[in-house]
Amino acid sequence: MPMPDPSDRPLRVAIIGSGPAAFYAAEAVFKAPGRTVTIDMIDRLPTPYGLVRGGVAPDHQKIKSVIAIYEKIAAHPGFRFFGNVEFGRHVTRADLQHYFHAIIYATGAQTDRRLGIPGEDLEGSHSATEFVAWYNGHPDFRDRRFDLSVERVAVIGVGNVAIDVARILCLTPDELSATDMADHAIAALSLSRVKEISILGRRGPVQAAFTTVEVKELGELSAADVCVRPDEVALDPLSAAELEAARSATRAKVEIVQEFSRRTPSGKPRRLHIRFLVSPHEVRGDARGRVSEIELVRTRLVKSPTGAIVTEPTGETEVLPVGLVFRSVGYRGVPLEDVPFDERAGLIPNAQGRVLDRAGGTPLAGHYATGWIKRGPTGVIGNNKADSVETVNALLADATAGVLPAPAEPGPAAFEALVRQRQGACVSFADWKRLDTLEVERGKAQGRPRVKFTSVEAMVGALAGT
Ligand code: NAP
Numbered sequence: 534m535p536m537p538d539p540s541d542r543p544l545r546v547a548i549i550g551s552g553p554a555a556f557y558a559a560e561a562v563f564k565a566p567g568r569t570v571t572i573d574m575i576d577r578l579p580t581p582y583g584l585v586r587g588g589v590a591p592d593h594q595k596i597k598s599v600i601a602i603y604e605k606i607a608a609h610p611g612f613r614f615f616g617n618v619e620f621g622r623h624v625t626r627a628d629l630q631h632y633f634h635a636i637i638y639a640t641g642a643q644t645d646r647r648l649g650i651p652g653e654d655l656e657g658s659h660s661a662t663e664f665v666a667w668y669n670g671h672p673d674f675r676d677r678r679f680d681l682s683v684e685r686v687a688v689i690g691v692g693n694v695a696i697d698v699a700r701i702l703c704l705t706p707d708e709l710s711a712t713d714m715a716d717h718a719i720a721a722l723s724l725s726r727v728k729e730i731s732i733l734g735r736r737g738p739v740q741a742a743f744t745t746v747e748v749k750e751l752g753e754l755s756a757a758d759v760c761v762r763p764d765e766v767a768l769d770p771l772s773a774a775e776l777e778a779a780r781s782a783t784r785a786k787v788e789i790v791q792e793f794s795r796r797t798p799s800g801k802p803r804r805l806h807i808r809f810l811v812s813p814h815e816v817r818g819d820a821r822g823r824v825s826e827i828e829l830v831r832t833r834l835v836k837s838p839t840g841a842i843v844t845e846p847t848g849e850t851e852v853l854p855v856g857l858v859f860r861s862v863g864y865r866g867v868p869l870e871d872v873p874f875d876e877r878a879g880l881i882p883n884a885q886g887r888v889l890d891r892a893g894g895t896p897l898a899g900h901y902a903t904g905w906i907k908r909g910p911t912g913v914i915g916n917n918k919a920d921s922v923e924t925v926n927a928l929l930a931d932a933t934a935g936v937l938p939a940p941a942e943p944g945p946a947a948f949e950a951l952v953r954q955r956q957g958a959c960v961s962f963a964d965w966k967r968l969d970t971l972e973v974e975r976g977k978a979q980g981r982p983r984v985k986f987t988s989v990e991a992m993v994g995a996l997a998g999t
Contacts, residue, residue, distance in 0.1 A: 541568040543611065543987040545943050547633040549620045549869070551576040552583020554904025554917040555639035561925035567933075569745060571611040571945055573633070576670065576712040577619040579960040579992045580657040580968065581607075583641055585914065589673045590697040591712035592704065594982055603649070607962050615952050616960030617989060619872030621940050623955040630899065634950040635928050636938040637901045638872060638881055639921075642864035642910040646879075649651035652816030653860060657824030659931070661688065661698045661861035668701060668722070670715030670987035673978065680823075681725035683856025687827050689813050691734035695861035695867035700750065703803050730757070731803045735765050735812040735832055735844050737765075737777065738790045739772040744913075745786045748807075752793055757803035761794040763843075771834050771842055778905025802938055810834075811851065812844060816858055826854045864910035873897070881898055881906050887931075889945050900926050958993045971995055 546562050548555045549573050559572050564597060578584055582600060589596045607614065619623060620640075629636050645660035653659065666674035666853065686702060688695045689762060701714075706723035714722075734741055741748075752759045766787070798804060811829040819825040829851045832844035862978055866881070868874035875892045877883045881902040882892040886901035903924040904917050912920075931937055942948070952959050960968075968986065975984035986992045 541596070543571045544635070544937075545633045545940060546570060546572050546635045546637065546928070547629045547943070548574045548639055549571060549576075549636045550574075550639035550641060550904070550906075551581035551614065551765045552641050552707075552904065553585060553599070553603075553635070554641070554907075554913045555583070555922050556606050557918045558637050558639060558903050558925055559609075559612065559922035560602075560606045561922045562928070563606070563611065565925075565929050568929075571613075572609075572947070573613045573615060573948060574622065575615045575618050575620060577622075578618070579617040579958075579965065579989060581614060581616065581962075581965060587666055587669045589669075589914075590665075590701060591669060591714035592701070592708065593697075594713070597912070598899060612951070612960035613961070614965060615949075616965060617993070618952055618959050623953065625653065626869075626871040628951065631941050632938050632943065632951070633899075634938055635899045635901060637903055637924065637928070638869060638906055640866070640869060640906045641903070642879070642905040644865050645860065646863040646865045647693070648813060648860055648862060650813055650815055652818060652824070652958065652998035654723055655816055655818045655824050656822055657683075657818075657856060658816050658858040658860065660862060661690070661694050661859045664698055664859055668718035669716050670718070670985040672987060672989050672992075675987045679721070681721055681727055682725060682858060685729045685853075685855045686727050686731070686851060686857040686859065687813075687855040688730065688732045688859045688861055690742070690861035690863070691732055691807070691861065692749070692808075692861060693744060693747050693797065694752065694864075696730050696743050696747045698859050698861055699732050699805055702727050702730050703754050703805055708755065708852050710916045710979070711735060711981060713815070713976065713985060715985055715987050727857075728803055730803065731855070732807050733811050733813060733829065734804070734807070734809045735810050736842065737768065737772045737834060738787045739768065739776045740834075741782060741786065741809070743786065743789075744788065745782050747846065748786055751805055751807070752789065752796075752803065752852065753800070754803075756801050757792045757805045758801045759794075759796065760804050760806045761790050762808070763794040766794050767939065767993050768947045769834055771836060775842060790955060794801050805961060811842075812846070813910070814850065821887060823855060824858050826852050827858060828852050832905075839946075864905065866906045866910075873901070873928065878909065880909055883907055886927045888921075898931070898936050901925075959990075960996070964996050968992055 831849040887896040972983040
């Protein structure tokens, strides 16, 4: 039986974060049958859409068209956006409990996993997440510097982020200038002297985390030859057996890298090497403490007691001279103030989206998680939809069961007054749409999808000037 729902007492839901998982959660809440709902979405940046703006590669504009769906969700009369408002700084968990029946944490995975090898923090060794945020104009990363005067770069890991980073390093100035990449990154990458890029996978092609379309694109670059060593894509018996049982997409991606291995470089200005069965052992520096080489241990594949295909060192090592290292071994969630966090897993402990007081513990009434902070940093944008539906189903079941705590002040005006008192430069969705229009207009003049504002000051200043 649905909870009685007089229209003057809507269900009030706060969503922290405004990436895909946040919007799919909002959509699912609005679809709740027979219930009036209002949603306040809070993001620490003035701009919404999380990794769609700050993570998706700037030369992959089509993927960003998903924003049209989020704009429709934001157009719901019960939706409000509070950008430039930070959870834990401008509003606390206790504040939100005062104004909302339920809080959904959708903060994603904002940092990177560590390699745990010597030298990974040397100057010139960066996380891929930093580089991606820098070239996408994330305000927190706009001042980062990457030494692109070096000739050789290693990208550790063979996931789609590694592929993005390697591909971006291969684009020509003309290709870069056609994107919505941050201006500072276009300027720096246009002057890049990088010639050899090596993507390093510790297991084989069958186990590689990249997907078919993404790896195929590496063979179609205008200014880089893709190079693969035949011996590294010849399948060992374990991989052959795994491939036999695998989905056709896995077979396709193995065929793609095997086809790459039969190519001879055509003399393009850059070479992009996709390596397998090499595990980074140590990053070493020169006398000035700057990255100069990486020691790799060659691996073979073995079955673990759980049946997973893992690596063991063969004893053979290799030294790869490089001036820049990007560690691309996965994202990791960061804890939120006063919200339970499972340090080992790097996420909010939860059961089907209900936040637990600790891993394996009991649910905290009225608290939910969705997206990467719920399940870990896996899957593509669309995977967040089902994930958010699961979380919202739990929330709605709790609402129906009457277990959501009643907020002391459920009126939307009272919460807005609190936020504006704490953060005068709070950005509404209408404000964002003005910024969006300005960015697109700036882009039109240059034949680009948009020219991004890359600092919070510039965004707030532009809004004040319009
Ligand atoms: P990922 O897919 O989890 O890949 C991580 C890679 O790092 C794997 O190859 C993994 O190898 C390797 N790795 C982990 N620990 C390592 C270690 N200690 N030494 C060497 N290698 C290590 O992570 P991601 O690339 O950050 O991507 C995150 C998610 O975003 C993925 O679901 C991805 O598909 C998605 N994404 C999608 C797109 C797109 O659709 N175009 C673009 C970007 C990202 P093992 O497998 O051996 O652990």
